[in-house]
Amino acid sequence: MIGIVGYGSYLPRYRIKVDLIAKQWGADPEAIKRGLMLYEKTVPGQDEDTITISVEAARYALQRARIDPQKIGAVYIGSESHPYAVKPSATILIDALGIGPHVHVASYEFACKAGTEAMYVAYSLVKAGEMEYALGIGADTSQGAPGDALEYSASAGGSAFIMGKEKVVAEILFTHSYTSDTPDFWRREHEFYPRHAGRFTGEPAYFKHIHNAGTSLLEKSGMQPKDFQFAVFHMPNGKFPQEAGKKLGFTKEQMEVGWISPWMGNTYSGSSPTGLSAVLDVAKPGDKIFMVSFGSGAGSDGFVYQVTDEIEIVRDLAPKLRDMLDNDKIYLDYGEYAKFRKKIILNE
Amino acid sequence: MISPRYHREVAQRYRLEAGKCKQCGNISFPPRLVCPKCKSKTFETVQLSREGKILTFTIIRVGPDKFSKETPYVVAIIELFEGRSSNDGVRLTAQITDCDVNKVEIGSKVKLVFRKIQDEGKSGLHCYGYKAVLI
Numbered sequence: 001m002i003g004i005v006g007y008g009s010y011l012p013r014y015r016i017k018v019d020l021i022a023k024q025w026g027a028d029p030e031a032i033k034r035g036l037m038l039y040e041k042t043v044p045g046q047d048e049d050t051i052t053i054s055v056e057a058a059r060y061a062l063q064r065a066r067i068d069p070q071k072i073g074a075v076y077i078g079s080e081s082h083p084y085a086v087k088p089s090a091t092i093l094i095d096a097l098g099i100g101p102h103v104h105v106a107s108y109e110f111a112c113k114a115g116t117e118a119m120y121v122a123y124s125l126v127k128a129g130e131m132e133y134a135l136g137i138g139a140d141t142s143q144g145a146p147g148d149a150l151e152y153s154a155s156a157g158g159s160a161f162i163m164g165k166e167k168v169v170a171e172i173l174f175t176h177s178y179t180s181d182t183p184d185f186w187r188r189e190h191e192f193y194p195r196h197a198g199r200f201t202g203e204p205a206y207f208k209h210i211h212n213a214g215t216s217l218l219e220k221s222g223m224q225p226k227d228f229q230f231a232v233f234h235m236p237n238g239k240f241p242q243e244a245g246k247k248l249g250f251t252k253e254q255m256e257v258g259w260i261s262p263w264m265g266n267t268y269s270g271s272s273p274t275g276l277s278a279v280l281d282v283a284k285p286g287d288k289i290f291m292v293s294f295g296s297g298a299g300s301d302g303f304v305y306q307v308t309d310e311i312e313i314v315r316d317l318a319p320k321l322r323d324m325l326d327n328d329k330i331y332l333d334y335g336e337y338a339k340f341r342k343k344i345i346l347n348e
Numbered sequence: 349m350i351s352p353r354y355h356r357e358v359a360q361r362y363r364l365e366a367g368k369c370k371q372c373g374n375i376s377f378p379p380r381l382v383c384p385k386c387k388s389k390t391f392e393t394v395q396l397s398r399e400g401k402i403l404t405f406t407i408i409r410v411g412p413d414k415f416s417k418e419t420p421y422v423v424a425i426i427e428l429f430e431g432r433s434s435n436d437g438v439r440l441t442a443q444i445t446d447c448d449v450n451k452v453e454i455g456s457k458v459k460l461v462f463r464k465i466q467d468e469g470k471s472g473l474h475c476y477g478y479k480a481v482l483i
């Protein structure tokens with residue numbers, strides 16, 4: 001049996017309400033809350049970035065997996081906000097967690113799906129018998145240009161998954177990926193904010209890729225939407241995942257637990273992985289989980305998981321996602337948020 | 349240029365590695381060459397626990413240049429719980445992050461987290477280490 005042996009998530013404590021962003025740019029907050037189903041989003045502290053978020057998420061994953069970090073043979077971090085353009089984020093993470101130095105690391109980048117890429121490769125290496133354990137992480141401190149629609153959603157957080165063969169808490173039964181050249185969203189080298197082409201963002205990008213990956217994954221598995229207790233989709237806002245899931249035949253009840261974007265925002269590479277983490281926090285042995293990520297550019301990775309008895313043993317060994325999402329929040333005003341996100345030009 | 353020193357201190361800054369005296373058991377953090385209690389020079393490496401309590405603290409309202417945009421912030425002396433009587437735990441100095449500075453109290457329980465401490469200018473290294481958060 002191959003799958004997840006330990007999982008962990010981390011969300012910063014800071015939040016900004018969508019109302020304040022709308023007010024700043026003269027938009028109607030009610031229209032945004034209704035239209036995008038977004039209420040507030042996480043904001044990283046001034047001392048947080050993709051590396052610190054990854055370290056805390058992976059520390060929780062290790063707590064749950066209860067394994068010797070030295071046995072981890074690979075660490076992959078997927079993000080569109082790696083702190084260095086050249087120097088893999090995982091080089092710092094392994095030193096912080098006592099992994100390696102006999103370890104293979106790499107940074108992945110694929111807009112919002114870099115996290116599931118990291119998970120897929122980690123899983124594949126264990127499946128191939130190359131190593132006992134591999135760690136895949138999706139984390140981001142995404143930026144939307146001030147006044148841009150993405151500013152309402154771009155948030156911060158991440159999740160880490162240790163793949164292995166023994167004491168598996170969620171077996172990976174099937175995977176499927178779907179990728180095409182789609183010009184919906186990109187960021188050129190040295191540019192601070194990403195660009196997006198409005199007319200490509202919905203139907204030809206998000207919905208097309210999730211639907212094709214999802215349909216093929218259902219075919220491959222021989223399962224139907226009713227066979228699953230939970231479904232998780234990439235969450236660029238609150239509205240899109242509900243629509244994509246419905247189109248594939250999933251119900252609101254199946255999507256409820258993993259649908260965290262209205263209060264978290266879009267954590268990019270950490271989006272669907274963190275939805276999965278919220279599901280694992282409550283899933284029962286035998287439950288099946290359907291998950292499809294999406295990254296602009298564009299592509300989707302799909303996974304079918306089956307939860308095992310081990311979940312009951314590991315669940316309480318680290319903080320749960322809902323607790324991090326709902327408790328101990330520190331609200332920022334727009335000025336503080338702009339300072340935290342380095343949107344203010346300062347003298348050197 | 350701070351990176352060479354930072355790099356040498358990675359084990360203590362990232363993983364809280366301390367030196368435990370093989371002769372008297374005293375734990376030195378940061379690690380030392382000579383035990384301050386018994387003058388022995390043989391140590392084993394141990395990893396400190398990540399939880400403790402605030403012994404004393406100060407609120408920095410006028411910070412050094414590098415941190416002047418982050419004021420006010422709290423710097424505290426923390427005693428870590430080492431699974432023994434909580435009175436003889438190892439002490440270290442750390443910033444208390446993610447907090448309302450007016451809510452920090454002597455005796456508050458804290459946990460150490462991995463955070464960015466400073467940047468080496470606009471194009472230099474990011475320097476990471478431990479800070480504490482209230483729990």
Ligand SMILES: [Zn+2]
Binds near residue numbers: 373384
């Ligand atoms: Zn001694």
